[in-house]
Amino acid sequence: MVVVRDARHPDLGEITLTEVMAALSDPIRVGLLRLLSDGRERGWGELRAPLSKSTLSHHLRVLRNAGLTRTRQEGTRCYVQLRRDDLQARFPGLLDAVLAAANSDDVGSQVSLATDPQPPGVVRATG
Amino acid sequence: MVVVRDARHPDLGEITLTEVMAALSDPIRVGLLRLLSDGRERGWGELRAPLSKSTLSHHLRVLRNAGLTRTRQEGTRCYVQLRRDDLQARFPGLLDAVLAAANSDDVGSQVSLATDPQPPGVVRATG
DNA sequence: TTCGATGTTTTACGAACATCGAACAAAGCG
DNA sequence: CGCTTTGTTCGATGTTCGTAAAACATCGAA
Numbered sequence: 001m002v003v004v005r006d007a008r009h010p011d012l013g014e015i016t017l018t019e020v021m022a023a024l025s026d027p028i029r030v031g032l033l034r035l036l037s038d039g040r041e042r043g044w045g046e047l048r049a050p051l052s053k054s055t056l057s058h059h060l061r062v063l064r065n066a067g068l069t070r071t072r073q074e075g076t077r078c079y080v081q082l083r084r085d086d087l088q089a090r091f092p093g094l095l096d097a098v099l100a101a102a103n104s105d106d107v108g109s110q111v112s113l114a115t116d117p118q119p120p121g122v123v124r125a126t127g
Numbered sequence: 128m129v130v131v132r133d134a135r136h137p138d139l140g141e142i143t144l145t146e147v148m149a150a151l152s153d154p155i156r157v158g159l160l161r162l163l164s165d166g167r168e169r170g171w172g173e174l175r176a177p178l179s180k181s182t183l184s185h186h187l188r189v190l191r192n193a194g195l196t197r198t199r200q201e202g203t204r205c206y207v208q209l210r211r212d213d214l215q216a217r218f219p220g221l222l223d224a225v226l227a228a229a230n231s232d233d234v235g236s237q238v239s240l241a242t243d244p245q246p247p248g249v250v251r252a253t254g
Numbered sequence: 255t256t257c258g259a260t261g262t263t264t265t266a267c268g269a270a271c272a273t274c275g276a277a278c279a280a281a282g283c284g
Numbered sequence: 285c286g287c288t289t290t291g292t293t294c295g296a297t298g299t300t301c302g303t304a305a306a307a308c309a310t311c312g313a314a
Binding site: 044053056073078 | 261263
């Protein structure tokens with residue numbers, strides 16, 4: 001469902017280091033984080049990964065529950081955003097260091113953004 | 128055995144971000160890292176944790192295999208040391224950020240150093 | 255209200271992990 | 285050569301994780 005029942009967005013104080021580290025111990029999730037690293041909000045449909053949608057949903061939930069991302073719902077669509085400022089406040093320098101490391105090693109490059117902003121199967125107005 | 132057969136100390140280039148993150152997703156291991164954070168070499172017997180020695184050995188191996196620590200053997204004893212410089216070279220700023228975060232949250236406080244340099248059970252000269 | 259699109263949750267399963275006790279191995283001592 | 289000390293490795297066990305298929309829930313449109 002689009003209603004994210006379990007969408008616990010932990011408060012700053014609820015974010016734990018070990019949970020953050022665990023969330024970032026998977027290349028897919030690091031790749032997702034890299035895509036979100038510019039702080040811009042991204043649509044679920046923009047995310048491309050060699051995974052089933054249920055698995056992708058799972059990874060996004062792990063990131064969300066760890067406090068790394070925020071999920072917003074708009075109509076049928078979902079949008080994800082990195083919680084940059086919150087993380088910087090909670091664990092200063094950590095996110096930057098991880099992103100720098102991830103970029104230098106190209107971790108999670110399997111994850112990408114759809115080049116076409118439209119999700120596949122979207123019927124654009126033909127007339 | 129004291130001979131650490133599986134003691135793979137990965138080269139700089141072999142250290143991966145996700146393996147490092149995975150290694151640090153456990154409070155015990157973060158606690159061990161904190162104890163080693165001053166860069167001084169510590170004896171196995173100095174380490175106190177609410178774990179069986181086999182489990183402690185396991186955690187130390189995870190840290191070693193991830194490239195976070197180096198293990199040296201001297202006689203019957205083993206000594207562990209944090210690979211500060213290597214990590215700083217491989218992933219600049221990462222270790223410092225993690226240690227700062229771990230300290231601010233007191234992660235892994237269950238792990239400590241023996242106050243008495245003698246391991247427990249050591250029979251000191253009684254006469 | 256029925257249908258289609260979009261994600262989420264459930265369920266299931268193999269792999270990986272944390273843990274412990276016991277067996278083992280190497281170094282040093284007597 | 286035995287015995288002790290010091291860790292490591294080997295099962296065994298229960299838990300968590302990554303993955304996908306399928307069922308479900310919600311929104312928007314017809």
